[in-house]
Amino acid sequence: MRRSSVVAGIGGCTPDRVVTNAELARHFDTTDAWIVSRTGISARRRVEPGQSTSDLAVVAGRLALESAGSTDVDMVILATATPDRPCPATAPVVAARLGLGTVPAFDISAVCSGFVYALSVADGMIAAGTAGRVLLIGADAFSTILDPDDRATAAVFGDGAGAMVLRAGEPGEPGELLGFDLGADGTQEDLITVPAGGSRRPRRDGVDEDDRWFVMRGQAVYRHAVRRMTATAQSVLALADWRSGEVDHLIAHQANARILATVGAELGIAPERVYSNIADVGNTVAASVPLALADAAAAGVLSRGDRVLLTAFGGGTTWGAAALTWPELVVAARTEAAARTEGERVL
Numbered sequence: 001m002r003r004s005s006v007v008a009g010i011g012g013c014t015p016d017r018v019v020t021n022a023e024l025a026r027h028f029d030t031t032d033a034w035i036v037s038r039t040g041i042s043a044r045r046r047v048e049p050g051q052s053t054s055d056l057a058v059v060a061g062r063l064a065l066e067s068a069g070s071t072d073v074d075m076v077i078l079a080t081a082t083p084d085r086p087c088p089a090t091a092p093v094v095a096a097r098l099g100l101g102t103v104p105a106f107d108i109s110a111v112c113s114g115f116v117y118a119l120s121v122a123d124g125m126i127a128a129g130t131a132g133r134v135l136l137i138g139a140d141a142f143s144t145i146l147d148p149d150d151r152a153t154a155a156v157f158g159d160g161a162g163a164m165v166l167r168a169g170e171p172g173e174p175g176e177l178l179g180f181d182l183g184a185d186g187t188q189e190d191l192i193t194v195p196a197g198g199s200r201r202p203r204r205d206g207v208d209e210d211d212r213w214f215v216m217r218g219q220a221v222y223r224h225a226v227r228r229m230t231a232t233a234q235s236v237l238a239l240a241d242w243r244s245g246e247v248d249h250l251i252a253h254q255a256n257a258r259i260l261a262t263v264g265a266e267l268g269i270a271p272e273r274v275y276s277n278i279a280d281v282g283n284t285v286a287a288s289v290p291l292a293l294a295d296a297a298a299a300g301v302l303s304r305g306d307r308v309l310l311t312a313f314g315g316g317t318t319w320g321a322a323a324l325t326w327p328e329l330v331v332a333a334r335t336e337a338a339a340r341t342e343g344e345r346v347l
């Protein structure tokens with residue numbers, strides 16, 4: 001029989017530096033009213049110079065291990081679009097900093113869908129018997145690639161990390177992952193992109209400095225996000241044999257409050273069942289789904305046996321959804337990570 005995967009722990013982390021709409025309005029031609037009405041975001045968190053994705057991932061990972069009551073994991077998967085370095089992957093250094101020895105560790109790059117992709121990969125590793133307990137983390141320091149002159153992306157994106165421990169379990173256990181739907185459409189790669197700095201346009205080729213920054217075609221992304229997040233969630237509902245009225249919580253990628261409301265309405269899920277922490281953290285890319293899960297769990301929103309539907313859309317373009325039930329868990333409130341002091345050792 002196929003081994004089931006069960007959620008065993010969860011944790012979240014954001015940098016301690018809060019960037020309010022009022023602060024953005026001091027740098028850009030924007031207002032709190034514009035940002036709140038178009039995105040639902042009031043504040044986002046940002047790393048300080050020198051603070052990186054792995055710094056956030058390690059804190060969230062530690063909280064998830066504490067929540068699971070054990071540091072016993074045999075694999076680390078990190079979903080991120082802002083690795084500490086272009087090469088190598090960031091997961092190995094996260095595993096090392098968490099004291100997890102020489103367990104296999106690798107990154108997944110699917111931007112805002114990255115955590116749902118990672119969840120599916122971890123589930124497959126457990127089902128195949130390759131791993132028994134997996135630490136998976138979604139983390140991004142997206143502010144490090146934002147165009148300093150772009151008021152639209154400045155308003156939307158924030159930094160953070162969310163982590164989960166997944167273990168082999170029994171079918172029917174609370175916390176079981178019940179199914180996935182994943183997809184990608186590379187014909188839309190230009191919707192969400194950093195144009196230069198990869199092998200297609202190496203930095204050494206004298207590329208325009210501006211092309212090293214993140215670019216998003218906001219309106220088109222908005223439309224694709226609504227369509228794909230709704231459709232992939234519908235596929236998973238069919239797979240899990242759930243009616244939309246039976247979903248206790250829709251935890252969607254926190255792209256934009258209006259997108260969340262529209263996806264919830266199109267799925268027929270009541271607004272009070274559509275969880276959101278976007279007002280406080282913004283769109284945290286790969287961290288968005290696990291951070292929302294961690295915040296909802298810490299706030300007591302998620303109870304044992306609740307039916308949880310995840311859905312996400314991101315660059316690539318990529319999308320994915322998952323159905324799971326919620327386990328009994330001890331979950332601490334999200335930790336705020338302070339920047340490292342100069343000279344402090346990383347490992």
Ligand code: UT7
Pocket residue numbers: 029030031034035038039112151152153155156192217218219221222225255256259283285313314315
């Ligand atoms: O995480 C991956 C998925 N990402 C998303 O799902 C994001 C999806 N897109 C969005 O959330 C929205 O498109 C944005 C919030 C990024 C932009 O909102 P919008 O309502 O789509 O605005 P727009 O791009 O159509 O721009 C309308 C106007 C423009 O001015 P003009 O050209 O009409 O004069 C923009 O320059 O709003 C302007 N604008 C702003 N004005 C004040 C853009 N950003 C701002 C701003 N403050 N921060």
